[in-house]
Amino acid sequence: MLRRNPTRIPLKNDDIEEYEEMLREKRELEMGDDPNKTAGGDSLASSQRSTNAKRKKSTAERIGIKGKR
DSSP: OOOOOOOOOOOOHHHHHHHHHHHHHHHHHHHHTHHHHTOOSSHHHHHHHHHHHHHHHHHHHHHTOTTOO
16 A cells, blocks of 8 residues: 655644634633523533533534534
8 A cells, every 4th residue: 555645734824813713702602601600509400501502512613514503
């Protein structure tokens, strides 16, 4: 079997900007979720639901179906 050389993937300024924007949005989402963590009563159940919702949303964003819902 022949072994081929690795494919080179160039990093462009647009890619860097998109990555930084994604990180900024992720941080903003995490900062906005703090009130759910301090809620009283059934905070465990609500935090689990919000965690599941966040996980589904992040999975959808990663595979490219962000706006399809």
